[in-house]
Amino acid sequence: MANSLILKVKNLNVELDGEQVLEDLSFDLKKKEILVILGPNGAGKSVLLRTLLRLLPFEGKISWVPSSQHFKNIHIGYVPESFVVSKTLPLSVKEFFQFKPVSQKAILEALSWVGIKASKKFLEKRLGTLSSGQLRRTLIAWAMVDEPDVILLDEPMVGIDIHGRETIYDSLVKFWQKKNQTIILVSHEIGEVCKKADKILALNKRRLFYGKPEEIITPQNLAKIYGSAISL
Amino acid sequence: MEVQFLYSLIVAVFIGGVAGYLGSLMITKRMALVGDALGHVALPGVALALIYGFNPSWGALLVLAVGIFLIWLFEIRTKLPMEALTGIVFTASVAIAFLFLPESKVSTALIGDISQINFWDTLVSIVLCIITFLVLKKIFSKMILANLNENLAQVEGINTKKYNFIYLVCIAVIVALGIKVTGSLLMGALVITPAAAARNISRNLSQYSYGALIIGIISCILGVLLFKIIGLPAGPLVILTASIIFLISLFFKRR
Numbered sequence: 001m002a003n004s005l006i007l008k009v010k011n012l013n014v015e016l017d018g019e020q021v022l023e024d025l026s027f028d029l030k031k032k033e034i035l036v037i038l039g040p041n042g043a044g045k046s047v048l049l050r051t052l053l054r055l056l057p058f059e060g061k062i063s064w065v066p067s068s069q070h071f072k073n074i075h076i077g078y079v080p081e082s083f084v085v086s087k088t089l090p091l092s093v094k095e096f097f098q099f100k101p102v103s104q105k106a107i108l109e110a111l112s113w114v115g116i117k118a119s120k121k122f123l124e125k126r127l128g129t130l131s132s133g134q135l136r137r138t139l140i141a142w143a144m145v146d147e148p149d150v151i152l153l154d155e156p157m158v159g160i161d162i163h164g165r166e167t168i169y170d171s172l173v174k175f176w177q178k179k180n181q182t183i184i185l186v187s188h189e190i191g192e193v194c195k196k197a198d199k200i201l202a203l204n205k206r207r208l209f210y211g212k213p214e215e216i217i218t219p220q221n222l223a224k225i226y227g228s229a230i231s232l
Numbered sequence: 233m234e235v236q237f238l239y240s241l242i243v244a245v246f247i248g249g250v251a252g253y254l255g256s257l258m259i260t261k262r263m264a265l266v267g268d269a270l271g272h273v274a275l276p277g278v279a280l281a282l283i284y285g286f287n288p289s290w291g292a293l294l295v296l297a298v299g300i301f302l303i304w305l306f307e308i309r310t311k312l313p314m315e316a317l318t319g320i321v322f323t324a325s326v327a328i329a330f331l332f333l334p335e336s337k338v339s340t341a342l343i344g345d346i347s348q349i350n351f352w353d354t355l356v357s358i359v360l361c362i363i364t365f366l367v368l369k370k371i372f373s374k375m376i377l378a379n380l381n382e383n384l385a386q387v388e389g390i391n392t393k394k395y396n397f398i399y400l401v402c403i404a405v406i407v408a409l410g411i412k413v414t415g416s417l418l419m420g421a422l423v424i425t426p427a428a429a430a431r432n433i434s435r436n437l438s439q440y441s442y443g444a445l446i447i448g449i450i451s452c453i454l455g456v457l458l459f460k461i462i463g464l465p466a467g468p469l470v471i472l473t474a475s476i477i478f479l480i481s482l483f484f485k486r487r
Contacts, residue, residue, distance in 0.1 A: 050383065053383070053386070053387050055383055055386055055387070076387060077387075078383065078384060078387040080381055080383050080384060083380075083381055083384075085380065088431070089260060089380075090431060090434045090435060090436055090437055090439065090440040091376065091380075091436065091437050092435065092436040092437065094436075095373075095436055095437045095438070098373070099373050099374075099376075099377045099388070100388070124435070124436070126435070126436070
C-alpha cells in the first residue's frame with residue numbers, strides 16, 4: 001500500500017474577496033511522498049495549503065484518501081506561516097505541547113528531531129520568550145509530536161539560520177521516512193528543500209510544472225516560475 | 233455567625249473564584265472589558281428584578297441571554313470586532329434600563345447588594361458556579377490554542393465557533409451571578425482584576441488560571457468580611473481588595 005494515493009486534487013478553484021487565487025489546479029500525491037510547492041510571492045501557495053486543510057471555501061474536488069468523505073478521519077499536522085506569541089502570555093512550552101494528548105517523552109523526542117536539546121528548563125520556558133528560530137523549531141516539533149499521517153508546512157524555516165536549515169531538513173526527512181509520513185511543504189527557496197523532495201509543484205495561481213525535482217528545477221523553468229533567471 | 237451572612241459569604245466565594253478563572257481566559261482573548269460591558273447589558277434585567285422583588289441575577293441572565301445572542305449574531309453577520317458590537321448593545325441596554333429604574337434602586341443596581349440572599353438562591357448560585365467552572369475547565373486549553381492561532385486550532389478539529397459560543401454563555405452566567413455581588417457597574421473588575429494580578433506573578437498557564445481563581449476567592453472573602461465589620465457595601469469592598477492585591481502583585485511581576 002506504500003505507493004497508493006493519499007491526496008487527489010481536481011479542478012480546484014479558490015476565490016477570495018472577489019479575486020481568483022487558484023485556478024483549475026489538479027495534482028495527486030502518493031503516500032510517503034514529499035511534495036514541495038514553489039512559486040513567487042502571491043502565487044497562492046499558502047492559500048493552497050489552507051484550502052487543503054478545509055480552512056477556506058473552494059470549488060472542485062479535494063479527496064484525502066482513504067477518507068474522502070470524512071476529512072476528520074485523516075490525521076493532519078500543520079505548521080502555519082505566521083505564528084506569533086504574546087510575550088506576556090503565561091504559557092509554557094510544555095503546556096503548549098499538552099494541548100495534544102502526548103507524553104513528556106514524546107515531546108522531548110519531537111524537539112530533538114528539530115535540533116533542540118530539550119531540558120526540563122526549556123519545557124518550563126514561556127513560549128513567548130523563545131527566539132524566533134526556537135519558536136519555529138518548536139512549532140515544527142508540535143506539528144509532528146502526535147505523529148500525523150500528513151504534515152503541511154508553510155515556510156517552516158522562516159527565522160531559522162541558514163546553517164540550521166540543512167541539518168533540520170536532514171533530520172526531518174529521516175523522521176518522516178521512519179514514520180511513513182506524507183509531507184506537503186511550501187517554500188520560496190529552491191535550495192536544500194527541493195533536493196529532498198519527491199515531487200515539485202510550481203504554482204502561480206495555475207499549475208506551472210509538476211513532477212520530479214530533477215525534471216522541474218532547470219534554469220529555464222525557474223525563469224518561468226520566478227520571472228527571471230535564477231541558478232542554484 | 234448568622235446564617236444570612238454565611239449565605240452571602242459562600243455565594244461570593246464561589247462567584248469570585250469562577251469569575252477569576254474566567255477572567256484569565258478573557259484577558260488572554262483581549263476581552264477584559266467585555267465583562268464590564270455585559271454588566272451594563274444586564275441592567276434592564278436587574279432593574280426589573282429590583283422592581284418586582286426577585287433575585288437580580290435571574291433578571292440579568294435573561295437579558296444577557298438576549299444581549300449575547302444579538303452580539304454573536306451581529307458578529308457572524310457583520311464581521312465587525314466583537315467589542316464594537318458589544319458597545320452598541322450595552323449602551324442601548326443602559327439607556328433602556330434608565331427609562332424605568334426607580335431612583336431608590338439605582339445604588340443596588342450599580343454596586344450590588346449581597347446582604348439579602350436566601351437558601352435557594354445560594355444553592356442555585358453554587359450549582360451554576362460549579363457547572364460553569366467545569367465547562368470552562370474543559371474548553372480552556374482549546375480556547376487558548378484557538379486564540380494563539382485559529383487555523384491551528386481548526387486543523388486540530390476544534391470547532392471555534394461552537395467553543396466561542398459556549399464561552400460567551402459562561403461569561404453571561406458569571407456576569408449575571410456577579411451582579412448580585414458587585415452590581416452592574418463593578419462587575420467587570422471581578423473578572424479582570426484577579427486575573428490581571430495572577431498574570432503578573434505566574435510563570436505558566438495553570439499558575440495563571442488557578443492563581444486568578446484563588447485571588448478571586450481571597451478578594452471576596454476579605455471584601456465580605458470587611459462589609460460585616462465596617463458596614464460599607466460589600467461590592468466596592470470586594471473590588472478594592474482585588475485592586476490592592478493587584479498592586480501588591482506588581483512588586484512580584486515576572487519579566
